[in-house]
Each structure stands twice: as structure tokens, then as C-alpha cells.
Amino acid sequence: MTRTVLITGASSGIGRETALRFQREGWNVAATMRSPEKETELDRLPGVVCPALDVTRPETITAAIDQTLARFGHIDAVVNNAGYGLIGPFETFSEDQIERQFQTNVFGLMAVTRAVLPHLRAQRDGVIVNVASFAGRSIFPYYSVYHASKWAVEGFSDSLQYELKPYGVRVKIIEPGIVKTEFWGRSTDRANATGITAYDEGQPVLDLIDEAAGVIATLPADVAEAIWRATNDQSSRQRYVIGVDAHLTLMARKVLSDGMYRTLMTTLFGRRPVATFRKLTADLKRRAS
Numbered sequence: 001m002t003r004t005v006l007i008t009g010a011s012s013g014i015g016r017e018t019a020l021r022f023q024r025e026g027w028n029v030a031a032t033m034r035s036p037e038k039e040t041e042l043d044r045l046p047g048v049v050c051p052a053l054d055v056t057r058p059e060t061i062t063a064a065i066d067q068t069l070a071r072f073g074h075i076d077a078v079v080n081n082a083g084y085g086l087i088g089p090f091e092t093f094s095e096d097q098i099e100r101q102f103q104t105n106v107f108g109l110m111a112v113t114r115a116v117l118p119h120l121r122a123q124r125d126g127v128i129v130n131v132a133s134f135a136g137r138s139i140f141p142y143y144s145v146y147h148a149s150k151w152a153v154e155g156f157s158d159s160l161q162y163e164l165k166p167y168g169v170r171v172k173i174i175e176p177g178i179v180k181t182e183f184w185g186r187s188t189d190r191a192n193a194t195g196i197t198a199y200d201e202g203q204p205v206l207d208l209i210d211e212a213a214g215v216i217a218t219l220p221a222d223v224a225e226a227i228w229r230a231t232n233d234q235s236s237r238q239r240y241v242i243g244v245d246a247h248l249t250l251m252a253r254k255v256l257s258d259g260m261y262r263t264l265m266t267t268l269f270g271r272r273p274v275a276t277f278r279k280l281t282a283d284l285k286r287r288a289s
């Protein structure tokens with residue numbers, strides 16, 4: 001029997017590469033997205049449908065699952081991938097911005113999980129793959145609300161796996177480091193909604209993270225590969241870390257005390273490292289051109 005995966009946020013980046021990966025392996029793919037009318041590639045591939053699904057709109061979740069079941073008859077794997085980053089000093093965000101971050105990254109992921117669970121449980125087989133981040137177990141400056149959302153995904157997934165195991169449903173957590181996707185462009189909310197300027201001196205830290213993202217990013221296809229492996233991994237392994245940056249950061253978070261980790265971050269994102277990093281990346285770019 002051909003298996004079926006439902007993926008959220010398949011319009012670009014990791015979600016899109018994941019849809020292509022599963023399609024190449026002969027799976028049926030429900031590559032869900034907010035605006036399927038804009039899609040020009042995935043919906044033309046055999047075995048792929050692109051239902052409309054906005055994780056913040058419950059009626060679209062139900063409709064997308066119904067459409068997938070009507071077309072393929074069953075769902076074997078769900079990849080909760082849809083998400084974006086709210087980045088900047090906490091005090092500069094509005095309530096709306098903070099709520100929207102959680103509505104998408106946390107409550108949206110829970111809503112999709114909740115909607116598909118009766119089906120997976122009845123089937124007594126299935127896997128839920130949650131795209132968290134290395135930001136779900138580590139900490140960077142000026143990422144407070146994004147971190148909170150991804151730490152929530154980690155805690156949720158970790159606990160959920162106990163209650164689903166008796167029903168044959170596995171829960172996997174994907175922890176990419178920096179990945180070259182729209183996340184660093186249109187999928188980041190950096191708006192200073194309150195107009196508070198007290199934190200403007202932190203801007204170089206944000207710039208540094210952006211510049212680092214441009215240099216050390218992993219490709220979304222590598223994350224798709226990890227999602228593919230996690231989906232098919234019958235072992236009890238729960239976390240899949242992708243990228244050298246993610247491995248190093250999570251190792252540091254594990255072995256260092258809170259104080260030592262804080263010192264490391266403060267040093268890394270201090271004025272001198274920012275200047276050195278800028279010079280280094282400028283040199284690299286000059287040599288590459």
C-alpha cells in the first residue's frame with residue numbers, strides 16, 4: 001500500500017523540499033499550503049495534492065485532512081513544519097505579534113496534530129514529525145518569543161510520545177540549525193510595533209546572526225532528508241539535529257553551566273567578534289567573486 005504524508009507549510013523551504021523528497025520515494029503527498037492557487041510545480045507531480053491549510057484557521061485544517069483522506073484513503077505521517085520567526089527585543093513587540101507567533105508555531109501545530117490523531121490512533125500506526133529547531137533547546141539573544149515557541153514544541157512533543165506509544169503512533173522532533181530558506185527573508189517578523197528605541201544598540205547582534213545565516217546555512221534538502229529518515233525510523237530515537245552549527249550549539253548548551261553558556265553567548269555576540277566576523281565574511285565574499 002502506498003503511504004501518505006501530510007505536510008504543513010509546503011509552499012517553500014523545508015516543507016517544499018520535504019514534499020519533493022517523499023514524492024520521489026513514491027509516497028502520496030498532501031503538500032498543504034496557505035495559498036495553493038499560487039503553486040505551479042508540486043500540484044503537477046503524480047501523487048501530490050495541495051490542499052489549502054492555514055494552521056491558524058481550524059476549518060482549513062479539517063478540510064485539508066478530509067481532502068487528503070478522500071483522495072488517498074489514509075494518512076500515515078504528518079510533518080508539522082509551518083512556522084516563522086518573531087525576532088527582536090521583546091519589549092518592541094505588540095501583543096498581536098506575540099500571539100500570532102504562538103498561534104502559528106505552537107497552537108497551529110497542536111491543532112493539526114489534534115485533528116489527525118483520531119485517524120492515526122484508529123489505524124494504530126503513524127508518525128508525527130514536528131519541525132522544532134536548535135532554538136528549541138538552546139538560547140540566543142533577541143529571539144525570546146521564537147525560542148519560547150520552539151521550546152514549547154519540544155516539551156509538547158516529548159510528553160505526547162508517551163500517550164501515543166500504546167497506539168503505535170511515534171513522535172519525532174527535527175532540530176535544524178540555520179537553513180537557507182525564506183525564514184531569513186519574508187518569514188521573519190522584525191517589526192518594532194511599539195516604537196521603543198531603547199534596545200537599538202542590540203541591532204549589531206541581530207545583523208551578525210543574519211550575516212552568519214548567509215554564510216553557514218544548511219540546505220533545506222538536508223533537513224528534508226532528516227525528516228525522511230525520522231519518518232521511517234522505527235527506533236525510539238526522538239531527536240534529529242541537522243547542521244554543524246546546531247550540533248555545536250546544542251553540545252555547548254549541554255556541557256556548560258548556565259553561567260558559562262551565558263558568557264559564551266555574550267562573548268560571541270560582543271562588539272569585537274561582530275567586527276571580526278564582518279571582516280571575515282567580507283574577505284570570503286571578495287575571494288568568491
Ligand SMILES: NC(=O)c1ccc[n+]([C@@H]2O[C@H](COP(=O)([O-])OP(=O)(O)OC[C@H]3O[C@@H](n4cnc5c(N)ncnc54)[C@H](OP(=O)(O)O)[C@@H]3O)[C@@H](O)[C@H]2O)c1
Binds near residue numbers: 015033035083177
Ligand atoms: N530556516 C531556518 O534557519 C530554520 C531553522 C530551524 C527551524 N526552522 C523551522 O522550519 C520551519 C519551516 O521554515 P523554513 O525555514 O522552511 O522557512 P520558509 O521557507 O519561510 O517556510 C515557512 C513555511 O511556513 C508557512 N506558514 C507560515 N505561517 C503559516 C500558517 N499560518 N499556516 C500555514 N503555513 C504557514 C509558509 O507559508 P507561506 O508561503 O504562505 O508564507 C511557508 O510555507 C519553521 O517551523 C521554522 O521555524 C527554520
